Amino acid sequence: KAGVTQTPRYLIKTRGQQVTLSCSPISGHRSVSWYQQTPGQGLQFLFEYFSETQRNKGNFPGRFSGRQFSNSRSEMNVSTLELGDSALYLCASSFPGNEKLFFGSGTQLSVL
Amino acid sequence: GENVEQHPSTLSVQEGDSAVIKCTYSDSASNYFPWYKQELGKGPQLIIDIRSNVGEKKDQRIAVTLNKTAKHFSLHITETQPEDSAVYFCAASPNSGGSNYKLTFGKGTLLTVNP
Numbered sequence: 001k002a003g004v005t006q007t008p009r010y011l012i013k014t015r016g017q018q019v020t021l022s023c024s025p026i027s028g029h030r031s032v033s034w035y036q037q038t039p040g041q042g043l044q045f046l047f048e049y050f051s052e053t054q055r056n057k058g059n060f061p062g063r064f065s066g067r068q069f070s071n072s073r074s075e076m077n078v079s080t081l082e083l084g085d086s087a088l089y090l091c092a093s094s095f096p097g098n099e100k101l102f103f104g105s106g107t108q109l110s111v112l
Numbered sequence: 113g114e115n116v117e118q119h120p121s122t123l124s125v126q127e128g129d130s131a132v133i134k135c136t137y138s139d140s141a142s143n144y145f146p147w148y149k150q151e152l153g154k155g156p157q158l159i160i161d162i163r164s165n166v167g168e169k170k171d172q173r174i175a176v177t178l179n180k181t182a183k184h185f186s187l188h189i190t191e192t193q194p195e196d197s198a199v200y201f202c203a204a205s206p207n208s209g210g211s212n213y214k215l216t217f218g219k220g221t222l223l224t225v226n227p
Contacts, residue, residue: 042201042217042219045214090156092155099161103157105153
């Protein structure tokens with residue numbers, strides 16, 4: 001069974017640009033969550049989607065947004081990039097009614 | 113909101129020794145406590161989890177204990193091996209309407225197992 005797949009693996013952007021990251025959950029998983037990981041702040045929850053609806057949201061500015069498609073694949077978008085947005089962005093999926101989260105390998109975003 | 117403290121931040125042990133990592137949480141509504149292992153270049157991997165109605169859970173060399181009254185939980189790794197070297201994260205989550213997807217993580221423990 002394939003795991004959570006995130007693309008691209010690495011991204012380099014400049015300040016002011018926007019970026020879109022993609023996540024394909026494990027087959028059958030309908031909930032997708034996104035986390036930001038940095039050396040200083042650790043792992044922080046961004047948002048969670050279930051059946052194409054945002055169900056939970058963390059404490060991040062509106063520049064961070066996401067969506068989920070009918071096939072449960074998800075994308076997150078960051079607009080007007082800032083240097084502080086440099087981080088590993090992790091996607092996790094879960095089977096309906098099961099609390100266990102399974103993470104992908106992440107997308108390493110560098111903002112120059 | 114929930115706050116999770118994790119100690120120590122680094123831990124070095126000899127192969128075969130035991131390792132213990134401790135976490136405390138602040139929100140009494142939290143009832144799900146997973147532990148993740150993250151190796152370099154990879155995402156966090158779930159290694160064991162426990163719910164608040166259970167005091168202890170064991171899976172081979174790994175065990176987790178939970179003290180709800182004191183709001184702390186611990187990861188115990190016995191007979192450590194070099195491949196156990198990684199960063200370990202504890203996390204906590206409240207059961208909000210059946211969704212445990214909003215995890216609050218500790219800052220992590222870098223475990224080094226010396227051969």
